[in-house]
Amino acid sequence: MTRVKICGITTAGDAHAAAAAGADAIGLNFWPGSPRFVTEEQVRAIVRNLPHDVLRVGVFVDATAEAMEDATARLGLDIVQLHGRADRPPRCRWWQALSAGSPGWREAATASPAELILLDTPAGAERGGTGRIFDWTLARETGRPVILAGGLGPDNVAEALRQARPWGVDACSRLEIAPGRKDHRKIAAFVKAVRESEQ
Numbered sequence: 001m002t003r004v005k006i007c008g009i010t011t012a013g014d015a016h017a018a019a020a021a022g023a024d025a026i027g028l029n030f031w032p033g034s035p036r037f038v039t040e041e042q043v044r045a046i047v048r049n050l051p052h053d054v055l056r057v058g059v060f061v062d063a064t065a066e067a068m069e070d071a072t073a074r075l076g077l078d079i080v081q082l083h084g085r086a087d088r089p090p091r092c093r094w095w096q097a098l099s100a101g102s103p104g105w106r107e108a109a110t111a112s113p114a115e116l117i118l119l120d121t122p123a124g125a126e127r128g129g130t131g132r133i134f135d136w137t138l139a140r141e142t143g144r145p146v147i148l149a150g151g152l153g154p155d156n157v158a159e160a161l162r163q164a165r166p167w168g169v170d171a172c173s174r175l176e177i178a179p180g181r182k183d184h185r186k187i188a189a190f191v192k193a194v195r196e197s198e199q
Contacts, residue, residue, distance in 0.1 A: 002161060002198060003168030004191050005057060005147065008036035010180040015046045017184040018054070021191040025055035027081065027170070030071065033061065035179035036172070043075050057081050057095070065090040081118060089113050095147065100134045109142040117142055118170060121150030139164035154189035158197040169194060 006018040007027030015026050028043050029036045038046070047056050058077040060068055062084035071077060072092045080090055083097040096114035098105045099122040109117045119139050121132045133151035136159075145167035152160055153174035160169065173179070175186040 002166065002194055003147070004194050005055075005168060005170040006175065006182070006187055006190075007057075007059065007149070007170050007172040008034075008176070008180060009046060009182070010036055010038050010042065011182075012046045012048070012050075014182040014184070014187075015050050015054075017182065017187050019051050021184075021188040022195070023054065023187070023191055024168070025057050025079075026050070027057045027059050027172070028077075029059045030063070031059065031061040031083075034059075040071070040075060047076065055079060059083070062086075068092065068094070079115075082114070083120075097149075100138045100150070106141060109144065116145050116147055116167060118147040118149055119166075120170075133160075136160045136164040139166050152190075154186060154193045157190060157193050161194065161197050 003024040005025040005027055006023045008029055009015050009026045018026050028038055055078040058071055058080045060080055060082050065086045065088045068080040068090045069092055079093045081095045081097055094114050095116045095118050096112040097118040097120055098108055100119045102122050121134045139146045139148050147168040147170050148160055148164050148166040149170035152169055152171045171190050175182055175190055177183050
C-alpha cells in the first residue's frame with residue numbers, strides 16, 4: 001500500500017482532516033523560512049488528539065542532529081525529514097529530502113544512511129512546497145524506497161504513481177486554500193485518488 005503524507009500542516013483541524021481522509025502521516029514544518037512554519041506550541045496543539053497511527057513528521061532544513069533529536073523527544077515526533085545537511089545523522093528515524101535532478105543527487109541518495117529518500121522538485125531558496133513537478137521516472141533511479149513529492153494533487157497523483165512506483169507520496173501546496181491552510185475536500189480527494197490507483 002502506498003503511504004500518504006500531507007505536509008505543511010499548521011492547524012489541528014487540518015491534521016484531523018488528513019487523518020479522517022486516511023492519510024498515514026502529517027508534516028510539521030520547523031523551518032522559519034517557510035510560510036508553513038509552526039512553533040512548538042502549535043505542534044503540541046496539532047498533535048494532542050491526533051490518532052496514534054498517523055505519523056508525526058518534523059520537517060527541518062540544515063538543522064543540527066541535536067536540534068532534531070531534541071524536538072523528537074520533546075514533541076513526540078515519529079520521524080524527522082531533513083532538507084539539506086546536518087552535522088551528523090540524527091539518532092532517531094529520519095528521511096533525507098533531495099532535489100531530483102540536482103547535481104550529485106543520485107550519489108547522495110545512494111550514500112545517505114536515512115531510512116527513506118524523499119524526492120522533491122528543485123526549489124532553490126524555497127526548499128520545497130512550490131507546487132511544481134519533475135520527471136517522476138527519476139524516482140526509480142535511486143534503487144531504494146522513495147517518497148515522491150513536488151506538485152502532487154488529486155488530478156495527477158495516479159499518473160505519478162504509475163510512472164514512479166514510489167513507497168509513498170507527499171502533497172502540500174496543491175491541497176491548499178492559502179499557504180498553510182488546507183482544503184479538506186482536496187485532502188480527501190487526494191487520498192481517494194491514491195487508493196483508487198491501487199485497485
